[in-house]
Amino acid sequence: MKRQRIGRxxxxxxxxxxxxxxxxxxxxxxxxxxAKDIMGFGAVDPQRAHALLLDDIQHYHLGGxxxxxxxxxxxxxxxxxxTVLALQAAAEVPLLVATDQENGTVARVRNGATHLPGAMxxxxxxxxxxxxDTTVAxxxxxxxxxxxxxxxxxxxxxxxxxxxxxxxxxxxxxxEAACRQIDTVVRALRDHGVAATLKHFPGYGTAxxxxxxxxxxxxxxxxxxxxxxxxxxxxxxxxxxxxVMIAHILFPAVDPDLPATFSPTILRTELxxxxxxxxxxxxxAMDMGGAVHPDGPAQACVAALAAGADQILMPxxxxxxxxxxxxALREGRLDRDELRAxxxxxxxxxxHLGLDEPDMPDLSVCNSAPHRDLATRAARAxxxxxxxxxxxxxxxxxxxxLLVVPGPDPVxxxxxxxxxxxxxxxxxxxxxxVESWEQVAGTSPEGDxxxxxxxxxxxxxxxxxxxxxxxxxxxxxxxxxxxERGVGARVLxxxxxxxxxxxxxxxxxxxxxxxNEFALDAAADVLLGRSGATAGLxxxxxxxxxxxxxxxxxxxxRHP
Numbered sequence: 001m002k003r004q005r006i007g008r009x010x011x012x013x014x015x016x017x018x019x020x021x022x023x024x025x026x027x028x029x030x031x032x033x034x035a036k037d038i039m040g041f042g043a044v045d046p047q048r049a050h051a052l053l054l055d056d057i058q059h060y061h062l063g064g065x066x067x068x069x070x071x072x073x074x075x076x077x078x079x080x081x082x083t084v085l086a087l088q089a090a091a092e093v094p095l096l097v098a099t100d101q102e103n104g105t106v107a108r109v110r111n112g113a114t115h116l117p118g119a120m121x122x123x124x125x126x127x128x129x130x131x132x133d134t135t136v137a138x139x140x141x142x143x144x145x146x147x148x149x150x151x152x153x154x155x156x157x158x159x160x161x162x163x164x165x166x167x168x169x170x171x172x173x174x175x176e177a178a179c180r181q182i183d184t185v186v187r188a189l190r191d192h193g194v195a196a197t198l199k200h201f202p203g204y205g206t207a208x209x210x211x212x213x214x215x216x217x218x219x220x221x222x223x224x225x226x227x228x229x230x231x232x233x234x235x236x237x238x239x240x241x242x243x244v245m246i247a248h249i250l251f252p253a254v255d256p257d258l259p260a261t262f263s264p265t266i267l268r269t270e271l272x273x274x275x276x277x278x279x280x281x282x283x284x285a286m287d288m289g290g291a292v293h294p295d296g297p298a299q300a301c302v303a304a305l306a307a308g309a310d311q312i313l314m315p316x317x318x319x320x321x322x323x324x325x326x327x328a329l330r331e332g333r334l335d336r337d338e339l340r341a342x343x344x345x346x347x348x349x350x351x352h353l354g355l356d357e358p359d360m361p362d363l364s365v366c367n368s369a370p371h372r373d374l375a376t377r378a379a380r381a382x383x384x385x386x387x388x389x390x391x392x393x394x395x396x397x398x399x400x401x402l403l404v405v406p407g408p409d410p411v412x413x414x415x416x417x418x419x420x421x422x423x424x425x426x427x428x429x430x431x432x433x434v435e436s437w438e439q440v441a442g443t444s445p446e447g448d449x450x451x452x453x454x455x456x457x458x459x460x461x462x463x464x465x466x467x468x469x470x471x472x473x474x475x476x477x478x479x480x481x482x483x484e485r486g487v488g489a490r491v492l493x494x495x496x497x498x499x500x501x502x503x504x505x506x507x508x509x510x511x512x513x514x515x516n517e518f519a520l521d522a523a524a525d526v527l528l529g530r531s532g533a534t535a536g537l538x539x540x541x542x543x544x545x546x547x548x549x550x551x552x553x554x555x556x557x558r559h560p
Contacts, residue, residue, distance in 0.1 A: 002092065009093045013340055013347065020061045021336075022090070022325050024343040025305065026312050027064030027098065028056065030083065032072065033285060033314055034115065047071040050083065057090045060322050063346055064311060065163045067099040067108055067147055074412070077112035077145050077366045084146030094355035096346060098149035098197070101142055102169055103134070104514045105413040105495065112363075113141050114371040119154055120168040120497075121382040121513035122534035123177060128184050130378050135188035137371045142194055144361045148353045149195035151245060153185040155232045158539045159205035159220075162469065165212065166204050167496040168513050172538025173205075175228050179235035185240035193359055195349055198236040200284060202260060202270060207249065211290035215259060217250040225253065232274055234266030242349050243280040244271060246309060248290025258307075261291060262300070267308030280310045280345050287316035298324035305334055310342035363451035372518075379518035383526050384534035386500055386509040387540050392490065393529035399459030400431040402476075402487070406466040407436050414515030417464045417494065424524035425462065441473055454485060461489040462527065465499040466515060475502035476544045483507075493521055497541045505543040513538075 029055060032044035049070045056062060065087055069075050086099055099108045104118015107367070116134050142150060157178055158170040171178040175537045182198070189196040202225065207216035218225070219379070233244070246267065247260050248394060255265040262281055271277045281303050286297065293300030298320040315321035328334045365371070385391040395400065403425065405418045418434050422532045426432040433455050461482055468475050482489045492498045494515035503509050510533060511528055512519040525531040
């Protein structure tokens, strides 16, 4: 098949050979996908990866590419654009190029792009115009680098606060608020030329296992689900989402036997028949821990297509998966008409996006002054005190301030609070003493900070948390030790509000729902009393005392 326009490909789809038909159903990573890492990408040799992918596009007649950085770090936007254009030039039919651009903590296009807020930060603002405007900015920057589909918005509700994989990626716990936000984001993407992908159906909101590592199970009854997460996905479908990503999850109340990825009940009955969704059903990455199939990873791809998926995302071994699907088609285990219908859905989205002659803005739109101004405004609107009556900014004069910060983010999703918050506090003329959590937690073999020597002259402290609840840090003990010594501590929670369960009730606690440079700058202004914190709490936020009381009720009175 020679290079052809999408309309002609659609018209001739019934005459495609098996190889071209099967290839259209696969989307593979452009860089190094790290399946067991929420960061999502790992280091591979960029030149070698690019050359191999060009061969794969032609040999396997691939229909899609999902962009991942190839070198273990974020690429400049100019390099992404050049890569995408080269890949498109190698394709027989224009590729559907997607990426995980949720913004906030999950943004594959980052180096030279605007660091926009994620879903929970936006949810905290309760401002639909901000939701719309930030989504438009994101869409413009994606199109500038040649990416016309985003695996966003995240439609999972954060029903379980201690959710290992969703957290601030979700709009929150309130169904109605999430429905409004998802509707707005999908419409903004659709209005500005980027395909929206709702994820992860039927919803990770109550999951206790990270699907990168294993298979979670949804404990909800069907009616509970219908009244919560299903409604959010329904709102996105009504708004015109082009795709839905399927979760690697078991949902016994709907299908007690098969994970969603392999479940005709969930894909065909729930999504197609009951929700009326007509777009692309794409699997989550098939090399994740939750995608394990008893017959192996290649047959997992066959099973997903047989269940009703249209597009296979990132098989662990493309040649094996491609041959397995091709064999299943020729043996009649996969229906040719159904695979054609899947390819037709993919081609129709490409046609709708205008990928024959894509509208790509100039790269100057990326990280432009208007977009940075928008990110600043959104960050300021997303600041929230846990308890407004306990808001207590730092005095501009006084003794030294102890700043305790997490170490460098190993997956590079946020700014360094020491380099953003530290100078802001020091700008008042007060001396700032910076310590890391590693130093504080390592003061005794048990990690007990009670014996830690507070430097002389420390009057106040700012304790910065970044998903500390996942790391078993001695936060509660340390804060109580500071209080006993008369140090006025405040806490800055930069990601999941679930960290508040570690913070005593009396401690003033500021939430940012993200830790990009805009959020940390806004937090510094609030902590110094230069601006207020007016946002809400999109998910339940509690304190150390309430958490201990709840645990003692359920464990026979035992206290941690």
